[in-house]
Amino acid sequence: MATLREEFTKGLWRTIPPFRLVLGLCPTLAVTTSGINGLGMGLATTFVLVFSNLFVSLLRRFIPSQVRIASFIVIIASFVVIVELVMQAYFYPLFKILGIFIPLIVVNCIILGRAEAFASKNGPVMSLADGLGIGLGFTISLSVLGLIREFLGAGTLLNISVLWEGFEPFAFMLKPPGAFVALGILLGFMNLISQIQARKGGGR
Amino acid sequence: MRDILRMIVVLTIIGAVSGLALAAMSRLTAGPIEYQTIKFVKEPAVKKVLTGYDNDPILDRKRLELGTDSQGRPVELTVFPAKKGDEIFAVAVEGTGKGFHGQIGVMVGVSKEGKILDIGITSHSETPGIGSRVTETSYTDRYRGLPAKKGVTVDAVSGATYSSKGVVAAVNEAAELVEKFKKEIF
Numbered sequence: 001m002a003t004l005r006e007e008f009t010k011g012l013w014r015t016i017p018p019f020r021l022v023l024g025l026c027p028t029l030a031v032t033t034s035g036i037n038g039l040g041m042g043l044a045t046t047f048v049l050v051f052s053n054l055f056v057s058l059l060r061r062f063i064p065s066q067v068r069i070a071s072f073i074v075i076i077a078s079f080v081v082i083v084e085l086v087m088q089a090y091f092y093p094l095f096k097i098l099g100i101f102i103p104l105i106v107v108n109c110i111i112l113g114r115a116e117a118f119a120s121k122n123g124p125v126m127s128l129a130d131g132l133g134i135g136l137g138f139t140i141s142l143s144v145l146g147l148i149r150e151f152l153g154a155g156t157l158l159n160i161s162v163l164w165e166g167f168e169p170f171a172f173m174l175k176p177p178g179a180f181v182a183l184g185i186l187l188g189f190m191n192l193i194s195q196i197q198a199r200k201g202g203g204r
Numbered sequence: 205m206r207d208i209l210r211m212i213v214v215l216t217i218i219g220a221v222s223g224l225a226l227a228a229m230s231r232l233t234a235g236p237i238e239y240q241t242i243k244f245v246k247e248p249a250v251k252k253v254l255t256g257y258d259n260d261p262i263l264d265r266k267r268l269e270l271g272t273d274s275q276g277r278p279v280e281l282t283v284f285p286a287k288k289g290d291e292i293f294a295v296a297v298e299g300t301g302k303g304f305h306g307q308i309g310v311m312v313g314v315s316k317e318g319k320i321l322d323i324g325i326t327s328h329s330e331t332p333g334i335g336s337r338v339t340e341t342s343y344t345d346r347y348r349g350l351p352a353k354k355g356v357t358v359d360a361v362s363g364a365t366y367s368s369k370g371v372v373a374a375v376n377e378a379a380e381l382v383e384k385f386k387k388e389i390f
Binding site (some may be wrong): 009059062063064066067070071074075077078082083085086089091092093096 | 210211214215218219222225226229230233236237239240243244344
């Protein structure tokens with residue numbers, strides 16, 4: 001039985017969603033045109049993930065296994081609508097930018113994946129830790145990816161211009177192919193770090 | 205049999221509880237959402253056509269009942285008042301007119317004396333580069349200072365006659381409404 005800490009930290013590196021699980025790529029590639037967009041999308045997903053994990057875990061003994069997927073989807077969809085309403089009411093510009101990708105959180109494989117693979121088999125506290133870990137991992141990934149693309153594609157960081165005047169941004173990085181390139185390079189670096197770690201750890 | 209019953213009951217309960225929660229949430233956020241939508245969609249136009257106020261025209265917006273349309277639905281007019289001290293000295297009202305591609309929404313600022321202060325296009329789907337020239341200040345400035353009543357006319361943008369006509373129609377609609385409901389507005 002893994003400890004609470006392990007369940008939380010695994011989402012931050014060992015199974016960090018878009019890189020290690022390679023799940024939830026649709027929002028990862030689509031909305032990470034700036035750091036703020038990535039952060040907003042990540043936090044919205046984290047909220048849904050944490051609460052759907054909690055409720056799925058609490059209800060896991062009442063839900064008959066034949067209709068579990070339908071029940072999970074109803075629970076997830078409810079929290080997605082809550083996020084959508086709150087964003088529209090208090091973060092309208094971000095809501096406009098993320099647009100269709102907020103309702104699409106429902107079909108994010110990470111969320112249903114965690115509900116099915118983890119929350120439906122573990123207690124509420126463990127599920128909370130798992131949801132929070134994976135969610136934060138997703139948020140960090142999206143923010144980093146967004147910052148890299150924003151820096152190269154627009155020459156800004158969090159909407160503040162950081163490069164010299166006359167810098168010609170690689171507009172390519174803000175287009176969909178740029179997302180693949182950035183994701184691939186990041187994934188490559190992560191594998192490199194893992195390899196070095198493994199070598200140090202005795203060639204596991 | 206028991207299994208089927210259990211499935212039905214559990215799914216029904218989950219669905220009903222979610223539905224209730226979402227209905228409550230929707231009610232809670234209805235006010236802020238309306239404010240945000242107006243703020244981000246209409247505020248730029250309101251700011252353009254009104255100047256020198258010290259209130260928040262979006263927050264102070266007023267709804268006037270204009271009666272009912274042909275299908276019996278109530279027609280409402282939203283008025284954005286500009287106040288100095290506590291006195292309304294001008295209002296912004298939105299009118300719509302048919303352009304080359306669908307409706308053109310125009311925010312019209314009208315002073316208490318019945319003069320058009322300025323107009324701003326809130327929404328349109330005119331041809332970019334041709335019909336869209338009616339959104340430029342070189343065109344919208346032509347309305348400044350005209351009397352705000354029925355029959356406002358200005359020269360059209362050449363090559364964009366339909367779009368210009370749409371804007372004229374929208375301005376006339378708004379001006380007429382302000383003139384008609386002057387007592388209720390000011």
